Amino acid sequence: MLNLADAAVSPTAESSATRFDALFQRFYSELFGLVYRVLGDRMETEDTLQETFLKLSDDAGLQARPDPEVGAWLRRVAINLAFNRLRSAKRARARIERVGRLERSDEEPTDSEMLGPAGLLVRHEEQAAVRRALAEVPERQRDCLLLRHSGYSYAEIAMTQGIAIGSVGVLLARAEHAFRTTYRRQTPQ
Amino acid sequence: MNTPSAACPDIGVWRAWLDREVDAAQLEEHLAQCPGCRGVVALLREDADHVRAAFALLSPGQAGLPSTADAAVARERLEWQRRRSVPELSPLYAQEPIPMFLSRISTPWRIAASAVAAAVVLSILVSVTPEGRALAAGFLAQFRSQQVTAIEVTPQSQTEIMRTLNALGNLGTVNMPGGQTGRPEAAIRNASEQAKTATLAEASQAIGFKLETPDPALLPTGVDKTPRVQVMPSSQIRFTFDKTKASNYLKSTGHEVTVPDKFDGATLVVSIPSAALLQYGNGSSKEALIVGQAGELVVDVEGKVKLDEMRDFLLSLPGLPPTVVNQLKQIKTWNQTLPIPVPVDQMNWQSTNFHGNNQGLLLNDNSGVGSAAIWYESGHMYGVAGSLRADKLKAIAESLAVR
Numbered sequence: 001m002l003n004l005a006d007a008a009v010s011p012t013a014e015s016s017a018t019r020f021d022a023l024f025q026r027f028y029s030e031l032f033g034l035v036y037r038v039l040g041d042r043m044e045t046e047d048t049l050q051e052t053f054l055k056l057s058d059d060a061g062l063q064a065r066p067d068p069e070v071g072a073w074l075r076r077v078a079i080n081l082a083f084n085r086l087r088s089a090k091r092a093r094a095r096i097e098r099v100g101r102l103e104r105s106d107e108e109p110t111d112s113e114m115l116g117p118a119g120l121l122v123r124h125e126e127q128a129a130v131r132r133a134l135a136e137v138p139e140r141q142r143d144c145l146l147l148r149h150s151g152y153s154y155a156e157i158a159m160t161q162g163i164a165i166g167s168v169g170v171l172l173a174r175a176e177h178a179f180r181t182t183y184r185r186q187t188p189q
Numbered sequence: 190m191n192t193p194s195a196a197c198p199d200i201g202v203w204r205a206w207l208d209r210e211v212d213a214a215q216l217e218e219h220l221a222q223c224p225g226c227r228g229v230v231a232l233l234r235e236d237a238d239h240v241r242a243a244f245a246l247l248s249p250g251q252a253g254l255p256s257t258a259d260a261a262v263a264r265e266r267l268e269w270q271r272r273r274s275v276p277e278l279s280p281l282y283a284q285e286p287i288p289m290f291l292s293r294i295s296t297p298w299r300i301a302a303s304a305v306a307a308a309v310v311l312s313i314l315v316s317v318t319p320e321g322r323a324l325a326a327g328f329l330a331q332f333r334s335q336q337v338t339a340i341e342v343t344p345q346s347q348t349e350i351m352r353t354l355n356a357l358g359n360l361g362t363v364n365m366p367g368g369q370t371g372r373p374e375a376a377i378r379n380a381s382e383q384a385k386t387a388t389l390a391e392a393s394q395a396i397g398f399k400l401e402t403p404d405p406a407l408l409p410t411g412v413d414k415t416p417r418v419q420v421m422p423s424s425q426i427r428f429t430f431d432k433t434k435a436s437n438y439l440k441s442t443g444h445e446v447t448v449p450d451k452f453d454g455a456t457l458v459v460s461i462p463s464a465a466l467l468q469y470g471n472g473s474s475k476e477a478l479i480v481g482q483a484g485e486l487v488v489d490v491e492g493k494v495k496l497d498e499m500r501d502f503l504l505s506l507p508g509l510p511p512t513v514v515n516q517l518k519q520i521k522t523w524n525q526t527l528p529i530p531v532p533v534d535q536m537n538w539q540s541t542n543f544h545g546n547n548q549g550l551l552l553n554d555n556s557g558v559g560s561a562a563i564w565y566e567s568g569h570m571y572g573v574a575g576s577l578r579a580d581k582l583k584a585i586a587e588s589l590a591v592r
Contacts, residue, residue, distance in 0.1 A: 029255055037248065173204040
């Protein structure tokens with residue numbers, strides 16, 4: 001239901017295509033930021049978002065729901081797919097190889113110039129440590145942490161996780177403490 | 190009393206207060222009087238600050254977020270995947286037709302892939318604009334690219350062009366290389382994936398003229414002076430109108446367009462020339478440079494329909510952005526000018542001369558990371574692109590010669 005080609009099937013298809021476009025334009029960039037934090041690789045992030053929006057494109061009923069609800073659904077699916085991707089042993093191997101090859105290219109040029117090769121290596125180690133710690137936090141807390149520190153409001157977090165807005169603070173507080181404890185254990189100073 | 194009591198707000202409330210997510214006045218009053226809660230808040234703040242600092246390392250940063258043009262390309266790729274309906278989700282990356290070192294300038298190249306596809310449909314339109322009809326005067330049956338001009342496109346109009354192009358299949362049959370039917374854009378992607386490694390001599394033979402190379406002294410430092418040479422085969426896309434199919438489709442989309450009988454079976458033939466790519470750089474070099482050379486792109490029409498009639502029909506297609514159509518109409522030498530869509534949110538462009546009086550385009554990535562040049566000379570198209578500043582790139586373009 002995405003393009004003119006489908007209009008032949010249904011007279012409402014064109015407006016449905018417009019609706020999907022609007023959702024894509026509204027949410028693509030912010031979901032990119034969210035998923036990139038999990039995966040740390042632009043191509044993996046793009047692939048995850050392709051998968052996420054493909055699922056949305058298959059569900060006309062979902063697209064018809066209000067934007068905040070669709071946004072919550074997209075975030076939920078994107079986060080799950082991102083962590084699945086991270087877990088998948090096969091993809092992880094490919095990813096390690098690719099990140100290795102792309103090490104220079106995926107880095108901002110200003111960063112590489114400012115940090116130098118040694119600085120970049122340290123930066124990658126630090127990023128890996130954060131991701132390792134995040135992966136050890138219980139799932140609900142982990143998602144809450146990720147959403148909050150990607151800039152989402154409590155209302156958006158509550159809707160994404162299907163919890164009461166009043167529960168977000170507790171979940172977040174516990175998540176931050178759990179993360180900090182794990183992170184400290186992994187990177188003893 | 191140094192520990193919170195049952196009457197004190199719980200940690201969730203305090204955490205929300207730190208984020209200004211709850212009403213503050215009453216809580217602040219309580220905090221002023223309760224050392225226990227002050228202790229809780231101090232710990233919460235410490236944890237939150239710590240996590241914030243750690244997560245800042247993971248942020249893609251403003252520069253790393255996809256531009257609107259990136260999003261438009263992703264949107265098009267999504268559509269393509271939907272239509273292919275194959276389980277593998279990342280065919281482009283899995284096959285990696287473009288060397289990995291080019292990923293530094295990957296965004297412009299991904300844009301370029303779409304731009305080439307868009308250029309084809311734009312060329313068809315250029316061939317058949319109203320001004321074109323007057324010029325045609327019955328003897329110009331053909332479009333042959335001899336020069337280039339910039340057409341400014343926004344991500345939105347780019348998406349619209351691609352969608353219209355890809356909807357051509359509803360008006361007839363699109364035949365791609367190898368007898369396949371499908372979407373024109375897929376044919377172009379397919380051609381780029383069929384690139385074969387060759388020697389300079391082999392590549393010259395494939396494209397039909399002697400390849401030129403840049404002055405090695407001007408190449409970026411650290412770049413291998415010997416290029417990797419690849420040849421992309423020529424290809425032809427044929428689009429044959431089907432009156433019944435087109436009428437049904439247009440009716441179903443709510444557009445009252447009458448399709449004359451003679452359109453039935455009329456065929457547009459777009460011949461994309463064989464192209465050679467010289468790639469300078471390797472896995473460990475910071476800089477990358479590509480020099481591309483190809484012949485003319487030719488658009489013909491077969492059947493009872495003339496170009497101007499084809500124009501009327503194509504311009505009546507729903508979905509083409511008027512701003513783009515207007516720019517096309519202003520091209521004077523329509524029958525030999527290849528329009529190059531320039532995504533203006535991502536690139537600056539200027540018209541400039543290369544190798545003497547050969548007019549062309551110099552494109553500059555807004556971020557200053559990459560630039561590109563494209564021009565026609567003696568019926569041959571030349572393109573240079575790289576992770577270089579535009580002035581350096583222009584010098585390399587000027588140095589191209591048969592060596």
